[in-house]
Amino acid sequence: MAGRSVSRGAKPSLVLHVPSETAFLVVVRDLTRKMAETAGFDATTAANLALAVDEAASNVIEHAYHGKPGRSFDVRIDDRPKEFRVEVVDGGDMVDPQRLPRVDLERYASERRKGGLGVHLMGKIMDSVTYRRSARKNVCCLVKRKA
Amino acid sequence: MAGRSVSRGAKPSLVLHVPSETAFLVVVRDLTRKMAETAGFDATTAANLALAVDEAASNVIEHAYHGKPGRSFDVRIDDRPKEFRVEVVDGGDMVDPQRLPRVDLERYASERRKGGLGVHLMGKIMDSVTYRRSARKNVCCLVKRKA
Amino acid sequence: MTSDLTVDTRDVEGVRLLYPRGFLNAHTVRVFEGELQRTLQDQRFKIVVDCSGLSYIASAGLGAIMGSIEEIRGNGGDLRLASLNETVRNIFEILGFNHLYRIFPSEAEAILSFRPGGGPAS
């Protein structure tokens, strides 16, 4: 068999502008997973990266916008040579990264809490998760290094 | 069996901001197909709608931007109650809708042409395809009525 | 019309089976929580969540399970999981949930584990 193929290197960034409704989370997820697979991550890692971005976007809808529809946020996906970087940018309430909860899974169930798992998962999946304020926007930056 | 479900009605618009590279066409396609399925179209129709948008985006990259990277265009997807509407917006060369070719498939092969099929396909798939100039941008508007 | 999550239920040998079909995230979690609440109201504390139709789960879904487990176990029952796909199992492992919950390859094994003397999780 003879063969030829087209494959892809790192790409300039793609931005998805998303209304503040949870119905769109699945679109954020699918796009992130596709871009992560294109960036060379295996299927399981790509699914995990998509989950981390789903969590960041869920938090924007629930906490920055308090579940109000009619707002929007951006998901900027950057496939860089050494890392896969996603920024979730919103114009809602600020996050205080110092006040993000830390989860102790041993005690979690008995505390009867439901929150905190999203931030915990993002940290487990990504190499870094940082929050900053830029041009009056909140930017949550998620980075995964390439192998 | 007892059951519950969440399903979706019409949604506000989602915008994908895309670099002018053919490598991103697959992302445009996947997003359109997903949104079309969510809007209630069957799998084959959703794939066709995704193809029409792929064709419009390909034309922007090839004809409005002449294959130059470093530019970008927007794909705005609007799931309205009675129609599914996609606008592809670019800042490149204008299209003259009058000069878009009409394909006569009977004679097509013998004319040894390769072009014209994209515009033809868009017209076959959509209920309407219109071009307009707005705020110094080219807008290609593709509409499919819901059944 | 696509449906993002449905949750069918069934009772077998006194065990309540939940069949989430679709994905379980912040958008769909209310449906799942609703079925879980109904199960507890029915005084059904032996619960198997058959995940064969579940494409993925986000923290909202995991939180719903976490939020009910004390009540379930406090009533002498348990919530056990079956037929997780690779994506879902991976998330359970990342969170260490595989140490908090008994997970079975198949629904049948999960049901059998509730019989007196039912074997340990495989």
Next chain:
Amino acid sequence: MTSDLTVDTRDVEGVRLLYPRGFLNAHTVRVFEGELQRTLQDQRFKIVVDCSGLSYIASAGLGAIMGSIEEIRGNGGDLRLASLNETVRNIFEILGFNHLYRIFPSEAEAILSFRPGGGPAS
């Protein structure tokens, strides 16, 4: 690294088989055109494109086929298609290409059709 399109080739009974795997649009059409050109340079004019690995085709791919068909038929050959999925077949039908090309359910049937007395398209 994902690959968007590969085109393997094989010769069987004097027929050149092309196996596009992936999708065929403006991004990937060069690869497909390259293999088609190589086929013509090899003076292979009995061609079967086995589409079982093709997820979808856009006008760029259809144009590549259209652009070579006259040369192929002018040399006493033909380009025939096999194993189209629902999405791809639907596009061929929308364009009326099913009247311009012979399309077979399987690769074997497409190959056999090139034998002297090979049956009509099904």
